[in-house]
Amino acid sequence: MNDSANPRWQMPSFSHALVCFSGVMIILAIGFQVLHINSHSLLFLCVLWVCCNAAVLGADFVAIKGAMTSGLERGLSIIYIFILIGVLVAAFIESGTIASIVYYAFDLVHPMIFLPAGLLLCSFMSLATGTSWGTVGTVGLILLGIGSALQIPLPLIAGMVISGAIFGDKMSPVSDTTNLAATCAGADLYGHIRAMLYTTLPSYVICLLLFTWLGLEYGQGQVSAAEINQFKTGLSQIFAISPWTFIPLAVLLALSFRGIAPEPCMVASIVVAAVLAMVLQDRGFTDLMDSLQGGYVISTGQANIDALLNKGGIQSMMWTLSLSLLAFALGGLMHTFDFLTVLLRGLLNRIQAAATLMTTTIAACFVGNMTLGDSYLSIIMGCQVFKEKYQQQGLQSRLLSRCVEEGGTLTTSLVPWSPSAAFYFSILGVTAWEYAPFVLLALVNPVVSIVLAYLGFGILRRSANEVVSD
Numbered sequence: 001m002n003d004s005a006n007p008r009w010q011m012p013s014f015s016h017a018l019v020c021f022s023g024v025m026i027i028l029a030i031g032f033q034v035l036h037i038n039s040h041s042l043l044f045l046c047v048l049w050v051c052c053n054a055a056v057l058g059a060d061f062v063a064i065k066g067a068m069t070s071g072l073e074r075g076l077s078i079i080y081i082f083i084l085i086g087v088l089v090a091a092f093i094e095s096g097t098i099a100s101i102v103y104y105a106f107d108l109v110h111p112m113i114f115l116p117a118g119l120l121l122c123s124f125m126s127l128a129t130g131t132s133w134g135t136v137g138t139v140g141l142i143l144l145g146i147g148s149a150l151q152i153p154l155p156l157i158a159g160m161v162i163s164g165a166i167f168g169d170k171m172s173p174v175s176d177t178t179n180l181a182a183t184c185a186g187a188d189l190y191g192h193i194r195a196m197l198y199t200t201l202p203s204y205v206i207c208l209l210l211f212t213w214l215g216l217e218y219g220q221g222q223v224s225a226a227e228i229n230q231f232k233t234g235l236s237q238i239f240a241i242s243p244w245t246f247i248p249l250a251v252l253l254a255l256s257f258r259g260i261a262p263e264p265c266m267v268a269s270i271v272v273a274a275v276l277a278m279v280l281q282d283r284g285f286t287d288l289m290d291s292l293q294g295g296y297v298i299s300t301g302q303a304n305i306d307a308l309l310n311k312g313g314i315q316s317m318m319w320t321l322s323l324s325l326l327a328f329a330l331g332g333l334m335h336t337f338d339f340l341t342v343l344l345r346g347l348l349n350r351i352q353a354a355a356t357l358m359t360t361t362i363a364a365c366f367v368g369n370m371t372l373g374d375s376y377l378s379i380i381m382g383c384q385v386f387k388e389k390y391q392q393q394g395l396q397s398r399l400l401s402r403c404v405e406e407g408g409t410l411t412t413s414l415v416p417w418s419p420s421a422a423f424y425f426s427i428l429g430v431t432a433w434e435y436a437p438f439v440l441l442a443l444v445n446p447v448v449s450i451v452l453a454y455l456g457f458g459i460l461r462r463s464a465n466e467v468v469s470d
Contacts, residue, residue, distance in 0.1 A: 020053040039422070155438055298310060319422070
């Protein structure tokens with residue numbers, strides 16, 4: 001971020017910031033909705049537009065390139081996750097883990113309870129591991145296979161999976177976004193989590209009821225025993241179905257419960273899955289390595305089995321990775337040259353009521369996801385811009401951290417050009433435009449928070465003897 005000690009460029013005026021922001025929105029809106037241009041090209045145009053605006057401020061090529069590089073540096077850890085999850089998915093398929101779990105699940109899961117049960121399972125997994133991406137890449141992929149065989153629409157399954165995954169990503173004490181929001185707002189971590197319960201708990205109950213109702217509706221459709229048996233037979237002809245294949249997933253969960261970082265957890269699970277693939281599934285080492293790089297490839301003649309198995313590999317993540325690099329570069333530009341920050345600060349003086357401030361914070365973080373392309377930057381920006389205003393109004397820092405999570409962490413999956421949406425598409429094969437109406441937690445929670453705020457519930461104010469943190 002620029003400051004008075006840095007003479008290399010000027011701070012943008014409110015009108016300039018508005019022009020820059022509006023230009024990004026116009027490029028994306030017309031490109032997507034009218035001209036149907038691909039995401040990569042649109043983000044490239046947005047990067048060029050913001051670069052031109054930065055040059056108007058007096059920034060030279062070195063400064064502009066440095067701003068983009070700073071955005072890429074923030075995304076390095078995500079890039080590692082991208083590659084590892086691509087390998088993990090291929091390893092789980094090669095070991096028969098996904099096939100065995102799907103095979104056995106047909107004897108346990110009824111279509112009517114599939115959606116609420118899947119929501120609870122994804123929520124538990126994400127709460128334990130602190131990662132929505134890891135949840136979608138493992139449990140989510142398995143649920144997609146089961147749900148598609150039960151003839152439940154794929155966008156609905158994807159919405160359920162993502163809703164459960166982002167619940168844990170928001171509420172888990174080992175989640176990076178949960179820790180980031182608490183740290184940036186100056187709030188205690190567990191105080192931050194308790195504050196989120198005011199709005200997240202009723203929102204989650206509403207989502208659970210809605211998914212139960214939707215499950216009852218879609219569960220009325222009859223899936224013949226012959227179709228299920230054909231699906232199971234197809235899997236058993238390709239893989240040795242066995243409870244032993246559950247070991248890679250058990251390793252992933254066990255290490256995650258011990259608080260180990262996601263990367264070593266995934267590596268350990270990949271190694272175990274690779275060994276099982278060679279020992280139990282009789283896969284050759286060379287074929288296995290090719291699969292980890294290019295993904296598992298098979299043609300069975302059964303569309304649902306092919307859709308379940310033809311996934312994974314490092315190369316499967318390259319489309320997502322390249323889109324993410326452009327999004328991170330755009331976010332670095334918007335963040336370094338303060339375009340969005342100046343725009344939001346221009347609105348702060350007009351805000352008086354606490355409920356209006358909370359609503360603005362949630363909306364600003366969602367807009368941040370749309371322009372910065374990254375929930376991390378949205379959380380940081382939201383805390384930087386609004387922290388002083390919350391202090392002036394006597395509001396607790398954990399109220400700020402709660403609002404930036406509701407606007408930042410939850411809604412990033414709804415933005416089609418965000419790294420999260422690109423990742424979910426690469427795993428689930430469903431675009432953000434298709435699954436967004438069914439990511440109920442991301443839609444319900446911000447609304448519940450805003451409604452409760454205007455009703456005066458859950459507004460956490462400082463007591464007279466509380467010291468305002470810096």
